[in-house]
Amino acid sequence: MAKTTLVTLADSLGVSRQTISNVINAPHRVKPATRERVEAAIAASGYRPSAAARQLRTRRSMNLGLRLMPVHDGINGSILDRFLHSLTETAQREGYRLTLFSADSDADEIGQYEELLQVADIDGFVITGTHHGDRRTAWLMDRDIPFAAFGRPWSETEDPFLSRHAWVDVDGGAGTAEATALFLAEGHTSVGFLGWPSGSGAGDDRRAGWQRTLAAAGVGTARILELTASIDDGIQTGAVATRHLIAAGATAIVCASDSLALGAAAQLREAFPDRPAAVTGFDDTPVAAAVGLSSVAQPIEDAARHAIAVLTHQLAETTAAGAGAPAPDKHLLLPATLARRTSYPLGGDISTVGSS
Amino acid sequence: MAKTTLVTLADSLGVSRQTISNVINAPHRVKPATRERVEAAIAASGYRPSAAARQLRTRRSMNLGLRLMPVHDGINGSILDRFLHSLTETAQREGYRLTLFSADSDADEIGQYEELLQVADIDGFVITGTHHGDRRTAWLMDRDIPFAAFGRPWSETEDPFLSRHAWVDVDGGAGTAEATALFLAEGHTSVGFLGWPSGSGAGDDRRAGWQRTLAAAGVGTARILELTASIDDGIQTGAVATRHLIAAGATAIVCASDSLALGAAAQLREAFPDRPAAVTGFDDTPVAAAVGLSSVAQPIEDAARHAIAVLTHQLAETTAAGAGAPAPDKHLLLPATLARRTSYPLGGDISTVGSS
DNA sequence: ATGGTTGATGTGAACGATCAAAAACCGGCA
């Protein structure tokens, strides 16, 4: 049997190609009787419209682009996995596919946008890792290219909830604030913070949560400065910086990542061998679960689902077809939750550790 | 300025569309003088051929399909990340793009193949997690669909190196064998193995490496059976099974994954508090590095690069164009290396731990 | 000169769908 196309199917049914096209794209235009007949024939023949032909005519590909960010730290990699899975599955359910690409820098990423838009007719992008003065969002908005960001637009002057572009994010600052408050409640007076150099939106947010909690508890600005370190991610760097914070009087440490927290925990344990290390990580990676490290968890699957939802909604809007569905929130801030674990490192009782 | 296409470019240059097409696809057919003129015009105008139009005519999409496997265990997720990055980058360099999809089962995956081939003209697939009696490879070979497998074809009867399809794999068995031999050399006589239920190719291979090493050392078949456990992946399951192995006399344990090894290590440490836990994991995940767990490392980036290389070579072959390049090995078994670490859990000296 | 061969470029058709507009159909009503 030869390949079935609109024409062959139409001929075998005695109707025109356009009628079949209508059954697929605008069923309401077709008389119910013929529609059913055509639908049956489609099912029987296993006909599937060619994406290429459709794409050539309509200039939409049903493909969404995603830059695969370079792996800075394998420990945090697993969260990307969860994000990716959720994106892929949600997109697939909505009839879209995900196209991956990689880029060395934001500028390179923009170059890839151009390429992908021009040659592959990518319908929209999911962008991650937004930061202060992000050129990518500006570039995309200038050209009215649909996209959804995982990460708020970081700007001192504008309210992110009034932003012109869609975004989903997790309230990391609330997570570190909760952790900080918890340590204060436990009697710690000098709670340190280990984070990345400022510039990354998420990282700055996490530091801010800690900072405002200390400030609210009456800790002075000068003291706050002594209690924080801005370093690259990693276990080693975390350990080194922690030594300084301990020297500065810190007895508990809130961290911007699980990697940093692992390094911090080892040092805290050495400095205060008689009690569990007072430290929290971020992302609730399997590593944290494995070693019993408290960590701020992000509902990353929800974030991915929502990102695809807003993006596809936006795309459907530009077509006539997508009138029906209710609009998902254009801006959504999801809560982070603190996963509390007993101590670090792993105690003798395995039954309390690791749920997966 | 309007969109530049073959026709507009051709008109502005006073040549025919086909000449431009030839400059792009078969430069040798065009006289050097005109070729340079056209090339300059292409560069100046920023012209890029439309993938859709090309795809419609040639039935190739320059897209490779990859099923995103469900995350069984977050700990091992990071290795997928590394694999994915390497695939994406290599593919991109070769002019291909990666299209993700997800599926619940092998049968579902085959269904997706059909769909993707028919509607999206996917040129080939990368398949992972091959196992005994894998229907996917058979299905793809029956239809002469290009693909490269990460994982050997597992069959008792046929030599994988004579397989009709391309594959890359890591010699996991050699890795576990090395670990086992090392424990034996250290004086352990009862070295246990923690692995998954048989059926997964990689898992069975890892068990086989341990088994043949024990057998070569003169351990009897009955004893070997007592020293192994087949369980689902996870820290908990690993811990539980380890208790049984210890009861059976095991003093060292080789594991099929870092998750299992984490569970095993905790139990070994409890049972033999006076010495470091004799245990090895698999995949050398960041968790292993973080807690100082020895682990068999896979050169996963190399595997990904090679998978793309054989696949794209295969694809180029079917075209006239790809005559020049030397053929990469159709079957490649990469060596695994044992990353030896001092002990578990993490000792006081942070400086010996975690390199990333 | 004649004809055959080779190399460079141009031309019509095709890939398989959608768009825009024209045509056929339909019952209702003057």
Place this chain on the structure above:
DNA sequence: TGCCGGTTTTTGATCGTTCACATCAACCAT
């Protein structure tokens, strides 16, 4: 019967490329 407004269906044209073949000039051997 004939015309109307609305619904349903059909008909060209088109998206941007490559394929298969036609054309044409230049060159060489006879």
